[in-house]
Amino acid sequence: MPDRTQTIAYPAPGSRPSRRDPEPLAPHVIVLFGATGDLAKRKLLPGLAYLQQSKFTPDVRVIGTATEDLTSDEFRERARKAVETFGTHKMSDEEWAQFADRLEYVPVTAGPDALASAVKAAEELLGPDARRLHYLSVPPKAAQAVIAMLRDAGLVERARVVMEKPFGDDLATAIDLNDFVHETFDESQIFRIDHFLGKEAALNILAFRFANGLFEPIWNRNFIDHVQIDIPESLGLDQRATFYEPTGAFKDMVVTHLMQVMSFVAMEPPTALEPRAISEEKNKVFRSMLPINPGDVVRGQYSGYRGEVGVAPDSDTETFIALKVEIDNWRWAGVPFYLRTGKKMAEGQRIISIAFKEAPKTMFPSGSGVGSEGPDHLTFDLADSSRVSLSFYGKRPGPGMRLEKLSMQFSTQETGSAGDVLEAYERLILDAMRGDHTLFTTAEGIESLWDRSAPLLEDPPPVKPYQPGTWGPNAIHQLIAPRAWRLPFEREWRQAKQ
Numbered sequence: 001m002p003d004r005t006q007t008i009a010y011p012a013p014g015s016r017p018s019r020r021d022p023e024p025l026a027p028h029v030i031v032l033f034g035a036t037g038d039l040a041k042r043k044l045l046p047g048l049a050y051l052q053q054s055k056f057t058p059d060v061r062v063i064g065t066a067t068e069d070l071t072s073d074e075f076r077e078r079a080r081k082a083v084e085t086f087g088t089h090k091m092s093d094e095e096w097a098q099f100a101d102r103l104e105y106v107p108v109t110a111g112p113d114a115l116a117s118a119v120k121a122a123e124e125l126l127g128p129d130a131r132r133l134h135y136l137s138v139p140p141k142a143a144q145a146v147i148a149m150l151r152d153a154g155l156v157e158r159a160r161v162v163m164e165k166p167f168g169d170d171l172a173t174a175i176d177l178n179d180f181v182h183e184t185f186d187e188s189q190i191f192r193i194d195h196f197l198g199k200e201a202a203l204n205i206l207a208f209r210f211a212n213g214l215f216e217p218i219w220n221r222n223f224i225d226h227v228q229i230d231i232p233e234s235l236g237l238d239q240r241a242t243f244y245e246p247t248g249a250f251k252d253m254v255v256t257h258l259m260q261v262m263s264f265v266a267m268e269p270p271t272a273l274e275p276r277a278i279s280e281e282k283n284k285v286f287r288s289m290l291p292i293n294p295g296d297v298v299r300g301q302y303s304g305y306r307g308e309v310g311v312a313p314d315s316d317t318e319t320f321i322a323l324k325v326e327i328d329n330w331r332w333a334g335v336p337f338y339l340r341t342g343k344k345m346a347e348g349q350r351i352i353s354i355a356f357k358e359a360p361k362t363m364f365p366s367g368s369g370v371g372s373e374g375p376d377h378l379t380f381d382l383a384d385s386s387r388v389s390l391s392f393y394g395k396r397p398g399p400g401m402r403l404e405k406l407s408m409q410f411s412t413q414e415t416g417s418a419g420d421v422l423e424a425y426e427r428l429i430l431d432a433m434r435g436d437h438t439l440f441t442t443a444e445g446i447e448s449l450w451d452r453s454a455p456l457l458e459d460p461p462p463v464k465p466y467q468p469g470t471w472g473p474n475a476i477h478q479l480i481a482p483r484a485w486r487l488p489f490e491r492e493w494r495q496a497k498q
């Protein structure tokens with residue numbers, strides 16, 4: 001496994017440090033709360049194993065903790081299965097042994113003192129500079145208990161804490177939760193994770209927008225007609241009814257992932273790619289959002305949802321949502337942002353589509369086909385191997401003047417650096433260890449999102465049924481008319497040549 005640490009943009013040796021340089025990586029004890037849960041199994045343990053294997057985090061020790069009574073050996077066995085099943089990179093026996101050697105388990109039932117002494121023992125092995133990263137992969141109610149426990153166990157100093165959504169249920173509960181956490185940790189120690197922002201493709205939006213003279217000048221209401229952020233999922237509840245039933249698609253996906261991605265699409269250029277500047281610009285987007293009008297929202301529920309185990313027979317939870325969001329600022333006034341996501345839909349996709357205003361068509365002969373296939377589009381695919389496509393009209397070869405939609409496409413797969421892609425959690429854990437808040441959300445940002453969501457939360461439109469395997473209830477077409485949803489795509493992405 002090559003040492004990839006050189007690929008991070010660290011300052012060159014001897015160069016003058018700037019405020020944009022990340023903190024060098026100190027040795028870390030990572031305490032993983034919820035270590036036997038689904039997220040730990042699918043993402044966090046495989047991610048930590050890869051970070052160690054690739055030498056991004058050479059000096060870490062991981063202490064798993066959860067309610068289950070396991071020995072450290074039993075936990076290592078589970079971690080090995082998780083890495084084998086869900087890991088994105090193969091590990092040799094020797095690499096596994098190196099990682100396993102750094103894993104311990106302390107059951108919650110052993111109490112705060114047992115956890116504190118395991119942390120101390122790990123710190124002794126790592127030396128005096130060791131820091132702590134507490135990863136709270138637990139539901140919000142349990143998160144409060146964990147924070148109290150960290151305080152009682154004296155594990156707050158030299159520590160950072162990563163918290164998973166949902167950050168409250170509405171403005172009042174978000175404020176309460178933020179206040180509660182702030183009693184123990186200051187904001188600089190808190191990392192509220194939204195894994196969509198850790199995806200390479202999400203970061204590429206910033207690179208694409210701000211590094212290119214071609215696109216930067218046209219990124220506004222004078223040239224852009226509308227934007228779609230469309231994240232249909234083909235998967236269903238996946239045994240998560242206890243979480244999903246009180247949450248629903250809006251709180252699970254929109255007020256979190258889709259709006260965070262939207263802020264990257266819509267923000268003004270930050271003064272630097274550093275946390276404060278980026279948070280400021282993101283928060284300005286959220287503050288400029290008009291309160292969500294329930295009349296601009298379609299809530300859907302797939303047929304059969306009410307029969308799922310753990311779901312109320314008269315449940316009003318939406319498993320689908322499509323909505324129009326307006327950002328009422330100088331750049332975006334009058335440009336609608338359409339957001340859609342749902343479970344058990346026809347396809348799993350994650351796209352952002354920018355539709356440009358159309359050119360006048362009068363010079364082309366009638367029947368030329370100009371404009372007949374919709375406006376020019378710039379499309380980002382947020383898949384791990386990200387893709388970008390720019391569609392435009394071009395002349396069909398041959399006599400006369402027939403126009404057709406063509407496209408230029410780019411895929412990370414074709415660059416030979418697809419193997420360097422960090423999974424979102426890997427990147428974000430690494431950033432949290434370096435104290436880099438750039439891709440994390442702030443208390444203020446979360447609170448303004450809840451504030452703008454209040455009209456919808458207070459008066460949600462009734463859920464409309466949709467058949468599993470479709471694109472949602474019919475009302476989605478009225479919501480976007482006279483425009484149209486990009487998905488399903490009329491033309492497939494081109495496949496990379498092997």
Ligand code: BG6
Pocket residue numbers: 195233252
């Ligand atoms: C999670 C949601 O945060 O994101 C899930 O709770 C959703 O419901 C998932 O399926 C989607 O993330 P990804 O990265 O798998 O597309």
